[in-house]
Amino acid sequence: MKVPTSQPGVQIVLTGDLRPGADRAAAVAVLARLLKVTPAQAEVALNGHPRRLKDLLTRDRAEQIRDRLAVLGIPCRIEDGVPLQVQVPEPSGGLGGLELQAVMQRCPACGEDQPPAPLCRRCGAAVEKLREQASVGPRAARPKPAAASLGRRFPYRLVNQLLTLVFLSALGLAIWSHWKRDQLPPPDFYDLARLSEPAQTPTSSKPFQVESQGVTYTIDPLFDYALDGVVVSLHDSDAFTDVYHFKDWKDFLNIRDLCVVWDPNVGSGVFRAMDYHNTTWTCWIAGLDGSASAAFARDALSNNHLLSHDPRVQAAIRSARRGDQIHFRGLLASYSHAGGFHRGSSTTRTDTGNGACETVFVQDFEVVRRANPGWHLTYSLAKYTTIAALAGLLVLLGVAPVTRSG
Numbered sequence: 001m002k003v004p005t006s007q008p009g010v011q012i013v014l015t016g017d018l019r020p021g022a023d024r025a026a027a028v029a030v031l032a033r034l035l036k037v038t039p040a041q042a043e044v045a046l047n048g049h050p051r052r053l054k055d056l057l058t059r060d061r062a063e064q065i066r067d068r069l070a071v072l073g074i075p076c077r078i079e080d081g082v083p084l085q086v087q088v089p090e091p092s093g094g095l096g097g098l099e100l101q102a103v104m105q106r107c108p109a110c111g112e113d114q115p116p117a118p119l120c121r122r123c124g125a126a127v128e129k130l131r132e133q134a135s136v137g138p139r140a141a142r143p144k145p146a147a148a149s150l151g152r153r154f155p156y157r158l159v160n161q162l163l164t165l166v167f168l169s170a171l172g173l174a175i176w177s178h179w180k181r182d183q184l185p186p187p188d189f190y191d192l193a194r195l196s197e198p199a200q201t202p203t204s205s206k207p208f209q210v211e212s213q214g215v216t217y218t219i220d221p222l223f224d225y226a227l228d229g230v231v232v233s234l235h236d237s238d239a240f241t242d243v244y245h246f247k248d249w250k251d252f253l254n255i256r257d258l259c260v261v262w263d264p265n266v267g268s269g270v271f272r273a274m275d276y277h278n279t280t281w282t283c284w285i286a287g288l289d290g291s292a293s294a295a296f297a298r299d300a301l302s303n304n305h306l307l308s309h310d311p312r313v314q315a316a317i318r319s320a321r322r323g324d325q326i327h328f329r330g331l332l333a334s335y336s337h338a339g340g341f342h343r344g345s346s347t348t349r350t351d352t353g354n355g356a357c358e359t360v361f362v363q364d365f366e367v368v369r370r371a372n373p374g375w376h377l378t379y380s381l382a383k384y385t386t387i388a389a390l391a392g393l394l395v396l397l398g399v400a401p402v403t404r405s406g
Helices: 024-035 039-044 059-071 127-135 146-153 156-181 243-248 290-295 311-319 373-399
Strands: 008-014 076-083 199-202 208-212 215-236 254-261 274-278 283-287 301-307 325-337 358-369
Touching (some): 024 039, 039 127, 254 274, 254 311, 283 290, 283 301, 311 358
Parallel strands (some): 301 358
Antiparallel strands (some): 008 076, 208 215, 274 283
């Protein structure tokens, strides 16, 4: 049958989409066969952009083709064309004779629209190969490990940068505050009226025994003793590194050694121009310049071996820090234990060398004024922040996903 020329022609317009659930690979293959085009050209016709078939058809024939395409899951629409200038043969079946109008193809790699060609003119990708791979259809998505999913959500890099910044800042602040906390305050910080020579008076106390960590000590009192002074150096006798007290002497009674100064060294300020250092039994002093050494009163300094078996007194002694003004009272005494250990005490502030330190069995201890409390607090906070940030960086190093380049 022939279609008269007076009948208006229509055209099929592919929407470029597939209906949900349609088999893309099958649709592309069948469309390529029906339109007599390559699979790549058929794939382009389904890339989301409308494509018009060149042939003018009768309305009935166009509806027949639309229904056939719908079975494949390929939506299309019918649009009016122009009046047919020639009679259009009515094929008996199939879609033969239909052609796609010249279309542009989109590169799957970079998205560039361009005339059909083996290689993309923009990125050089093999378009045909990529089209064939896409025509196979999407692969079933494999479940992603929870750790990988978390890795995409958790901002490892940002957290690492923040922890590094915190670590470096806290470390710098810890170093600075450690230095500042040990600076000796000026003379007007102290209660100078109390910083007179220690009071040493005869005692009525008799020898007695105390026990510490399973060792029994005999205390031989020499004088009642009271001291007000400024701590310029100290040594923890129970420190792990002090093998003499614990390992060699079994001396668990000597809690701390405090090197202390008083007037006239404090009031004149010369005590700040001296360098102090404590070792196991000695306080070493040196002037930072010749004039300081000459002005420093050596008899206004003492190194005190402080003894106590009372936990309350021990805690007070351990709380003293460099620069603090302290007060303690007790007994100048010698002490010993059955293991053969014995230590005496100086009874004057003018002696030097071996045996010149005061050994004091402390009955009461008080920190009168604390030096640099703000810097001590800053150092503690900075130290623990440094440790926490470093721990965070180490944890992050262990759990962060590895990023490979290249």
